[in-house]
Amino acid sequence: MQNNKSIVILDEVLDSEEFKALKDYCFEENRFSALEKGDHIYYVANAPRDTIDKINTAIEEAYKVKIQNSISFLRLASSLCDTDLRIHCDNGNVGTDFVPTHGAVFYITHDENNINGTAFWKHCKYGYVCPSDFTDEDIQKNIMCDKENSLKWSLSTIVGGVPNRLLSYPSKYFHSKYPRVMNGTKVKDSRIVMVIFFKI
Numbered sequence: 026m027q028n029n030k031s032i033v034i035l036d037e038v039l040d041s042e043e044f045k046a047l048k049d050y051c052f053e054e055n056r057f058s059a060l061e062k063g064d065h066i067y068y069v070a071n072a073p074r075d076t077i078d079k080i081n082t083a084i085e086e087a088y089k090v091k092i093q094n095s096i097s098f099l100r101l102a103s104s105l106c107d108t109d110l111r112i113h114c115d116n117g118n119v120g121t122d123f124v125p126t127h128g129a130v131f132y133i134t135h136d137e138n139n140i141n142g143t144a145f146w147k148h149c150k151y152g153y154v155c156p157s158d159f160t161d162e163d164i165q166k167n168i169m170c171d172k173e174n175s176l177k178w179s180l181s182t183i184v185g186g187v188p189n190r191l192l193s194y195p196s197k198y199f200h201s202k203y204p205r206v207m208n209g210t211k212v213k214d215s216r217i218v219m220v221i222f223f224k225i
């Protein structure tokens with residue numbers, strides 16, 4: 026049984042037909058668009074409602090608890106867009122009207138030839154997780170200033186971005202996509218994931 030502090034990895038979350046339909050949806054022309062937030066440009070799209078419901082159900086079954094609040098969207102990274110390292114935690118202001126207890130990534134495409142997925146990092150001062158008493162302002166001031174500085178972080182773990190895999194983690198864990206710059210220039214060979222922030 027998982028507790029709320031667990032990192033959870035679930036494979037084969039959608040059945041093969043559902044997963045193919047999701048990929049086809051992602052590959053439709055002009056599906057993704059740029060979204061500027063603060064100092065970062067994300068490439069995002071709305072996720073299909075039925076996929077959101079299935080992923081949320083999988084999360085609830087894994088943690089054996091109801092989700093109180095969640096937000097989900099699709100995100101794309103390639104060799105041309107979203108090329109920052111941006112090590113961060115998700116327990117501050119992540120564009121939701123609630124503070125998530127957890128973040129999750131559902132992998133839709135991946136690079137078969139190179140290690141890729143989600144990296145977890147140890148900060149030279151704060152360790153593996155953001156201090157519990159940090160406000161959003163503290164996070165911006167003490168953590169986000171180091172987000173691109175690899176000298177301040179050591180790599181802890183890489184969870185492989187296997188298609189149809191769901192990775193869920195407590196939002197205080199420091200993490201980033203991996204590697205910093207993905208291969209691929211077209212949508213089909215880019216990294217596409219569904220991102221979920223939720224509160225349990």
Ligand SMILES: [Fe+2]
Pocket residue numbers: 113114115128200
């Ligand atoms: Fe995150």
